[in-house]
Amino acid sequence: MRSLIRLTSLLLLALMVTSLLACASTETRQAPGEYLDDSVVTAKVKTAIFNEPELEVLEITVETFRGDVQLSGFVSSRAAATRAVEVARAVEGVRSVRNDMRVK
Numbered sequence: 001m002r003s004l005i006r007l008t009s010l011l012l013l014a015l016m017v018t019s020l021l022a023c024a025s026t027e028t029r030q031a032p033g034e035y036l037d038d039s040v041v042t043a044k045v046k047t048a049i050f051n052e053p054e055l056e057v058l059e060i061t062v063e064t065f066r067g068d069v070q071l072s073g074f075v076s077s078r079a080a081a082t083r084a085v086e087v088a089r090a091v092e093g094v095r096s097v098r099n100d101m102r103v104k
Contacts, residue, residue, distance in 0.1 A: 038064040041093040045069055048087045055084055060101065062088070067095035074104040 042064045050057040060073045069088050075081045081101045088097045 037093070038066065041067060041069065041091065044091045044093065045088045048091050049084055052083065052087055055080055055087070060084055064094075067093060068098065069094050069096070070098045070100055072100040073102075075101050076104065078103055 042062050045062045045064070046057060049055050049060055049062070056075070059075060060071055063070045063072070069091075071081075071084055071088060075084065081099060081103065084101065085097050085099050088094055
């Protein structure tokens, strides 16, 4: 009976350690908290771009990974691309901005 309790405790401990390791982040995969933080940053950047009258929010795609924002899509001018980068950089939580936008 004691060995059964000990074995069950050991299995539960192994299961807990495995589940904690599964939630850990790696270089290419985010932990759940990081993913949530990046979702908030993405939403803030999209909102900031939406509030800029000279920018078309539907033409700009925003992706965030660990605070690094990537802007892609098509804009009407080089000035619009520059303004989108400036707006994104001003958002709290943004570490860097990569401009992959193209002028149409």
